[in-house]
Amino acid sequence: MRFVIALMRHETNTFSPIPTPLHAFNRGSTDGPLHGEDAVRACRGTNSAAAAFMDLVEGQGDTFVMPLMANAVPSGVVTAEAFESMAATIVDAVREGCDAVMLDLHGAMVAEGYADAEGELLARIRAVAPDVPIAVSLDFHANFSAALIDNATVIAGYCTYPHVDVYETGARAARTLMAALRGEARPVMLWRTLPMLTHMLRQTPREQPMKDIMDRAMAAERDGEVLNASVFGGFPLADIPHTGLTVVIVADADRADAGRRLLDDLCGMAWERRADFVFPIEPMESSIARARAAEAGPVILVDHGDNCGAGGPTDEMTVLAEVLRQELEGVVAGPFWDPAAVAHLIEAGVGSTVTLDVGGKTDMPALGLKGRPLTLTGRVQCITDGHYQVTGPMFTGMKLSLGRTVVLDVGGTLVVVCEKPQEPFDTGVFTHAGIDLSRRKYVLIKSRQHFRAGFEPIAKDIVLVAGPGVCSSDYSLFPFRNLRRPIYPLEADTTLQAA
Known part of the structure; x- marks a missing residue:
């Protein structure tokens, strides 16, 4: 058999002022997507769904083509040019003929003209190959329209946050697809989106209120009650009509009733706990004062209001x-995105003492925030190319790049400034520059949950800091206009019938 495998991932924060062009779709050292053998090499051996697809196909003696690997840091709406280019590349490969398609997608991509870009992609694939089976691996933060469900054969989502089970999610989706191709299963999909915006700091399946819900879903899939069971926390910073917590069940047609019962159980559990998915916000000054009293480090200070893992500019x-x-x-603090500051510091050179404005280059008009640079004086300690390979459990093996990166020593505080934004889910953002985190009392990063993959093992304490930005956990700050209303907690009296 011949398969088409493709990776196209982007989480779109519709409140971010930074559009996402085609050249942004590679987190490594090059600009733009990878194709063919370059895409295969970049994915092989990594903790990605695409790698699982490749391994399974090759393991059973079949062949595949990989027309696209396109992976961008979360940011604003994807440009029409970027989406059309990527979608056409995948659709053209399918048009050439295949037995099945396996897609490593995010599920929360918004492109110009398309609130559900992944649903539009699948609809276009269906237009050229109406009967081809399609398996899709999706991020835990996917949002769902009917187009995404109606045009897929199998959907499986990450069960973890931080996302450390990406390869296994691809394998789960692929196994069901292969069973269908062999005639051993007839997948049907059942789904429901609840009228609730969960806070991302309360979503993780590692803890309640999500833990029991995800455990129930995973057990049902493991025990053969259904083919696949996925609970999606949703990406709440997308002002689109289908944002919310979603449950997707893939059941065998002969056991659809069991799938419906599981769907009802999981949705009922989530709805009953809706108040527990709201994160209480502590004033920033209080959080930092609490951290200041810590006796030993490293203490991880987590600025979750400006996190590029959820679309913040990180400046x-x-x-x-x-x-x-x-x-x-x-x-040690960073990495902060400021290409102009990087260029200035590199020109000054290692060992130079420099005074300059860092960050604050980005206005965030959706929230009425103006960029405010911070004037720093320090010594240029280190200059790197910003390249590193992930060694932690999230996206293990992936080669990433911060672009050119500078470490500025500001009176003993090390400030890391880079050309390309990157969420610090792996300690490589610091260690590639020779920074020994065990010798620092405080590590200030911009993240929300993913930092736990790489930084939690070294942390003596973790303090969440509610800084300003387009990733704020205070939903009252956001001018939502396109959500389905009413929706909890924006309307506290929302009923389940709103779904």
Whole structure:
């Protein structure tokens, strides 16, 4: 058999002021997507669904083509040019003929003209290959329209956050697809989106309220009650009509009733716990003062308001300014996105003492925020090319790049400034520059949950800091216009009938 395998991932924060063009779709050292053998080499041996697809296909003696690997850091709406180019590349490969398609997608991509870009992609594939089976691996933060469900054969989602089971998710989707191709299963999909915006700091299946819900889904799939069971926390920073918590069940046609019962159980559990999915916000100054009292480090300070893993520009400097004001010692902070500052520091050279404005280059008009640079004086300690390979459990083996990166020593505080935004889910963002995190009392990063994959093992304590930005957990700040309403907790009296 011949398979088409493709990877196209982007999580779109519709409140981000930074559009996402085609050249942004590679987190490594090159610009733009990879194709063919370059795409295969970049994915092979990594913790990705695409790698699982390749391994399974080759393991059974079949062949595949990989027309696209396109993976962008979360940011604003994907440009029409970028989406059309990527979609056409995949559709053209399917048009040439195949027995099945396996897609490593995100599920929360919004492109110009398409609130559900992945659903549009699948509809286009269906237009040229109406009967081809399609397996899709999706991120835990996927949002769903009917187009995404109606045009897929099998869907499986990550069961973890941080996402450390990406390869296994691809394998779960692929196994069901292969069973269908062999005539051993007849998959039918059952799904429901609940009228609730969960807070991303309360979504993780590692803890309640999500843990029991995800455990029930995983047990049902493991025990053969259904073919696949996935609970999606959803991506709440997308102002589109189908944002919300979604449950997707893939059942065998002969056991569809069991799938419906499981769907009802999982949705009922989530809805009953809706108040527990709301994150209480502590004032930023109080969080940092609490961290200041810590006796031992490393203490991980997590600025979750400006996290590029959820679409923030990572150049908001308010939290660092407060850390410096409260005189925390032994700090490493970053990486902060500021290509202009990087160029200035590189021109000055290692060992130079420089005074310059860092960050604050990005206005965020959706929330009425103006960029405010932070003036720093320090010595250029280190300059790197920003390349590193992930060694932690999330996307293990992937080669990533911060672009050119500079470490600025500001009175003992190390500030890492880079050309390309990257969420620090792996310690490589610091260690590639020779920074020994065990010798730092405080590590200030911009993240939300993914940092736990790489940083939790070294942390003596973790303090969440509610800095300003387009990733804020205060939903009252966002001018939502396109959500289905009513929706909890924006309307506290929302009923389940709103679904």
